[in-house]
Amino acid sequence: MEEHHIGTVIVINSGLAGFVMLDRVMEVSVVRIVGARTFTAVPAYVPLESLAQLGAYHIRYVTGFARHVFLIKIVSCSLPMRAMEGEYILSGNLVGQSDSSFRCFLKAEKDKETVVEAELLYAAVDYDHNFQKDILHDHYTKVFSCLQRDLKTG
Amino acid sequence: MDVFAELKKIIEELMDIKDRNITPETLLIQDLGAESIDLLELAVTINSRFKIAVRDDEIFLTRFRLYSAEAKQQGEDTMHYIAGKYPFLAKDRIADIMAHIKEGPQLKIKDLISYVTYRSQWV
Numbered sequence: 001m002e003e004h005h006i007g008t009v010i011v012i013n014s015g016l017a018g019f020v021m022l023d024r025v026m027e028v029s030v031v032r033i034v035g036a037r038t039f040t041a042v043p044a045y046v047p048l049e050s051l052a053q054l055g056a057y058h059i060r061y062v063t064g065f066a067r068h069v070f071l072i073k074i075v076s077c078s079l080p081m082r083a084m085e086g087e088y089i090l091s092g093n094l095v096g097q098s099d100s101s102f103r104c105f106l107k108a109e110k111d112k113e114t115v116v117e118a119e120l121l122y123a124a125v126d127y128d129h130n131f132q133k134d135i136l137h138d139h140y141t142k143v144f145s146c147l148q149r150d151l152k153t154g
Numbered sequence: 155m156d157v158f159a160e161l162k163k164i165i166e167e168l169m170d171i172k173d174r175n176i177t178p179e180t181l182l183i184q185d186l187g188a189e190s191i192d193l194l195e196l197a198v199t200i201n202s203r204f205k206i207a208v209r210d211d212e213i214f215l216t217r218f219r220l221y222s223a224e225a226k227q228q229g230e231d232t233m234h235y236i237a238g239k240y241p242f243l244a245k246d247r248i249a250d251i252m253a254h255i256k257e258g259p260q261l262k263i264k265d266l267i268s269y270v271t272y273r274s275q276w277v
Binding site: 072073102103 | 191194195197198199200201202208209210211213
């Protein structure tokens with residue numbers, strides 16, 4: 001069975017440091033976000049992680065990067081059995097929210113065919129000593145800015 | 155829209171419970187075993203289903219004990235103080251919660267109905 005070195009793939013595809021599994025964000029509004037990611041023969045749970053990251057960035061954008069956002073539940077998802085390769089368009093819609101929880105419907109498409117779908121639940125909490133604002137706020141705003149400009153960072 | 159019927163359906167779906175006798179008097183946490191993650195999911199579902207703004211602290215009466223203590227500290231009438239924080243609750247319901255608060259979380263389905271009905275006025 002072929003091994004996938006995800007860390008290496010991140011460097012080749014995006015140039016972004018860290019566990020960022022998105023290449024760019026092309027569109028974002030209060031209700032919708034669209035991004036892209038190129039995969040190299042990866043199992044479908046990898047694109048699911050990309051969708052989860054896209055949804056989390058959407059919530060951060062909606063909340064003005066003022067709170068720490070994290071995934072708390074995969075409400076539902078459908079994954080193909082085959083490996084995924086090539087560029088996929090990732091999109092997410094905010095379908096429900098309270099002041100501290102958010103539900104997003106996300107999908108990965110290739111050639112206008114939906115390949116992965118997921119409904120994910122996120123929570124947003126105030127920064128504190130565990131989730132430190134001076135580290136996390138700067139990190140996520142910088143990465144999001146790079147994704148929107150399609151910049152490569154070291 | 156029958157708010158109770160819709161809430162009952164949502165709760166049964168989210169918590170995957172069937173054949174439970176859910177009534178407006180059912181305690182969400184004590185009777186049904188709802189956990190914090192269930193409440194978060196319930197909040198977003200209520201938002202999308204009823205098209206109302208949802209504040210978790212309000213709808214789940216999270217700060218009821220805190221407000222009660224605040225009222226006492228500030229020398230204010232507890233009933234009046236809590237009614238100001240939770241305007242969707244009737245005073246007899248606030249009195250009922252205060253009487254039983256030591257027994258555990260008192261959030262009932264009828265409190266959710268009151269919240270949805272109250273919030274729906276502002277849509």
